[in-house]
Amino acid sequence: GAVGKDGYRHYMEKELHEHPLVIGQTLQRMIDPATRKVVLPDMPVDLATVPRAAITACGSAFYAGVVGRYWLEEIARLPVDIDVASEMRYRNPPLTPGSLGILISQSGETADTLAAMRSLKQAGLPILSILNAEHSSMARESDVVLGTVAGPEISVASTKAFTAQLTVLACLTIAIARARGTLDALGEEELVTALLDLPSKAAEVFTHGDAIRKMATIVAEARDVLYLGRGSGYPVAMEGALKLKEISYIHAEAYAAGEMKHGPISLIDRTVPIVATVPSGVLFDKTLSNLQEARARGGRLLAFTDDEGAERVSAIAEQTIVLPKVHPFVTPLIQTIGVQILAYETALLKGTDVDQPRNLAKSVTVE
Numbered sequence: 622g623a624v625g626k627d628g629y630r631h632y633m634e635k636e637l638h639e640h641p642l643v644i645g646q647t648l649q650r651m652i653d654p655a656t657r658k659v660v661l662p663d664m665p666v667d668l669a670t671v672p673r674a675a676i677t678a679c680g681s682a683f684y685a686g687v688v689g690r691y692w693l694e695e696i697a698r699l700p701v702d703i704d705v706a707s708e709m710r711y712r713n714p715p716l717t718p719g720s721l722g723i724l725i726s727q728s729g730e731t732a733d734t735l736a737a738m739r740s741l742k743q744a745g746l747p748i749l750s751i752l753n754a755e756h757s758s759m760a761r762e763s764d765v766v767l768g769t770v771a772g773p774e775i776s777v778a779s780t781k782a783f784t785a786q787l788t789v790l791a792c793l794t795i796a797i798a799r800a801r802g803t804l805d806a807l808g809e810e811e812l813v814t815a816l817l818d819l820p821s822k823a824a825e826v827f828t829h830g831d832a833i834r835k836m837a838t839i840v841a842e843a844r845d846v847l848y849l850g851r852g853s854g855y856p857v858a859m860e861g862a863l864k865l866k867e868i869s870y871i872h873a874e875a876y877a878a879g880e881m882k883h884g885p886i887s888l889i890d891r892t893v894p895i896v897a898t899v900p901s902g903v904l905f906d907k908t909l910s911n912l913q914e915a916r917a918r919g920g921r922l923l924a925f926t927d928d929e930g931a932e933r934v935s936a937i938a939e940q941t942i943v944l945p946k947v948h949p950f951v952t953p954l955i956q957t958i959g960v961q962i963l964a965y966e967t968a969l970l971k972g973t974d975v976d977q978p979r980n981l982a983k984s985v986t987v988e
């Protein structure tokens with residue numbers, strides 16, 4: 622039957638609140654509760670020897686793939702090529718025989734992704750799809766499907782499907798790393814524990830609603846906003862910027878924080894707020910010094926960090942949201958919820974049609 626809003630003002634608000642549930646449901650599907658090991662269905666390639674993966678997707682699903690690349694390369698030592706589907710399809714890239722094609726899509730119907738998938742198949746690659754719609758065109762044409770257990774996503778702006786995609790990619794990374802011998806049993810236990818910790822930590826993000834609303838008052842007045850992050854925080858910045866553009870119609874760009882000095886820093890003044898995702902971890906100091914440079918040029922710094930980074934970030938930022946500290950592996954999921962809520966709150970202030978933004982469709986079935 623029809624999906625209701627359950628008392629929320631918009632589907633997007635309802636779906637944002639479903640993050641903890643959806644992450645938990647997706648983990649239940651992928652982790653055996655008895656052994657606490659990731660369990661995959663039969664794979665069309667030998668994960669121990671697969672030489673490479675080629676990931677393709679569009680929009681938010683593409684950003685999930687970029688996070689996946691950071692994980693697969695760092696943890697599983699698997700080389701990954703990634704491109705948006707509309708480019709991958711016509712670029713005619715030289716694909717390594719025996720590689721695994723990985724498709725990511727909420728709807729399973731996106732025309733560009735479907736076409737890119739067919740071109741990967743034509744090149745002889747077996748296809749693993751990460752899909753929310755398990756009875757879709759992509760599902761039918763894939764060799765194996767890993768389902769995101771996000772339930773129906775009605776809001777045009779994707780929220781819970783994105784974190785569910787990250788959850789699946791995190792589990793896939795663990796399984797591939799185990800097969801390739803880059804992660805031992807102890808290491809797997811540590812990462813699985815980090816994942817199982819997520820639903821409760823994701824729920825905690827919603828206790829920061831007032832602070833994020835306050836941050837939104839600054840963003841809502843801007844014409845342009847810069848989103849910055851490093852490492853797996855860079856695709857989170859891209860996701861935050863896309864969400865803001867989609868539903869508030871404010872121009873936003875994401876940059877890898879270290880790239881600022883190569884150009885975009887010339888944009889910085891009081892009128893261009895900087896939304897930074899800067900969780901504690903190996904890149905914390907580097908990111909902080911990039912942000913300091915931006916602030917020294919008069920930039921207004923709005924930061925998402927965690928308990929461990931709170932003191933040093935709030936010393937330089939105009940506003941700081943202190944999200945719960947989680948294992949560095951899973952910070953992108955927590956930080957994403959923060960930037961998605963910021964986009965939602967900003968759109969409310971702008972009075973836009975949050976669930977049905979102009980010019981956009983939920984599923985883009987034309988090329």
Ligand code: AGP
Binds near residue numbers: 682725728777864
């Ligand atoms: C995200 O908020 C978007 N509305 C959009 O970028 C979307 O992620 C993209 O069109 C891909 O859709 P799909 O996951 O259904 O393939």
